[in-house]
Amino acid sequence: MHQPARPAEPHRSSGGAGSAARGHDEPPWYRQKVKIPKRVWGTGRYSAGAVAYHAQITALAQRADGCRAGVLTLAGYMGDSKRTAERFLAELSAPGPDGIPELTTIRRTDAAGDGETAERRTEGLARGEHFAFVAVLAVKALRHPLLVLYAALAYAVATRTPVTAAELGGLLGVTERSARRMTDELEGLGWITVHRRTGDHGRHEYDVHDHPLHLVTDEPLPPDTDGGSAADTTGASLASKEDPELTDVRSTPERGSFRRRRGDRKWVGAPVDNSVASVAATFRPAPPVRPLERPAYAGPELTLSPRVWAVLEPVRDLLGRCTPYTARRIAREIGAQLDSGIWPDDIRDQITRLRAWTPTEDLTDPGRWLLGAVLPPRSRCQLPGCHWGFLAHTGAPCKACAEIATAHPPHTGLARPHACTTCGWNSPTPLPLQRCAACRPTA
DSSP states (O other): OOOOOOOOOOOOTTOOOOOGSSSSSSSTTTTTEEEEEEHHHSEEEESSSHHHHHHHHHHHSSSSOOBBOOOHHHHHHTTOOHHHHHHHHHHSBBOOSSOOBBBEEEBOOOOTTTTTOEEEOOOOOOOOOOEEEEEEHHHSSSOOOOOHHHHHHHHHHTTOOOOOHHHHHHHTTTHHHHHHHHHHHHTTTEEEEETTSSSSGOOOEEEEEOOOOSSSOOOOOOOOTTTTTTTTSSSSSSSOOOOOSOOTTTTEEETTTTEEEOSSTTTTTOOOOOHHHHHHHHHHHOOOOOOOSSSOOOOOOOOHHHHHHTTTTHHHHHTSOHHHHHHHHHHHHHHHHHHOOOOOOHHHHHHHHHHHSOOOGGOHHHHHHHIIISSOOOSSSTTTTTTTTEEEETTOOHHHHHHHHSSSEEEEEEEEOOOTTTTEEEEOOOOOGEEEEOTOOOO
């Protein structure tokens, strides 16, 4: 006598338990169960997807060679993409509150030196630690949020802990109403049985099953009507009769209210061109038009304080070739140096010396020359604490700068008489201590 053939196992869809139907040949994991620590699913630290992958890896780790499944294989087991699987694995690999990650990856190589698939291990349970004992079939069949709800109900049933929809919603991070809907969905899939109002203080009691009690089709769930006008008292309003003023099919919303359409249709606007070219031409920003000539300066007139004019006296003829913006930068730089304690005569003498040393034909940009070569504090001897030939804080003349000035007088010609006294190298500028950098003794 032959038994009738069993129907083919339906294909799993999102949120369904079709793959949970028992086929003719049971796979090895069909009746397998794993322990998920409460610290993983009951603290809210890890997402629902990370909880599902933790359970799947724990189940695969019970094999003789451990969990050697790659990321793509794990994603295929859970019905996710590879990118999603990598995100959940990275979440489990991050250090936990105690500094220890829930997932550890061990890289291995064979005798030939070739890399093998990494071995993944989940953190085990400590002595006396609470956990949820769930079926691997539920891990594969349920969508991730329903798996966390299934684990919470399995833990509540095992520990005989009464739970409410508000507590389940707080665990899942959803509202109480969403927790009720998820519980109804889990019951509809056949994974739990709800005994309503049979527990203490009118609470529901639950039975958790290792396998669904019936075959679930891939039909979509009915629309949510718990918030509309109906006679249902489980979460809706108590209206039992429809108001024709509110449900008139001839009314249409306009500007947030309801109004009846006019019979003459005079309120309809003129047709609008909604073609792609018209929309693109409307919202495309106009390209900037560069003017042919530089616009004239329209800002406030340039005014310099008397102390700045006194410092810039040697280069008064060059200021007319500077833009107002550059002139203001020069004035600010001189004012900052005067406020820092530098003497005005020092700055003016420095400007006078460099103006005499620099040929007029080389001053193509006077503003850049003043800001880059003249005004920055510098010293000819390159000794710390020397500014323009005077020692800081005391104002005494620098002897090193005086010796350089005596040995190398300023020049304005094209010749370069500055030479190193040791190697004879000709320098375009005066050399400190009459030696080049290669021949100068180091401290």
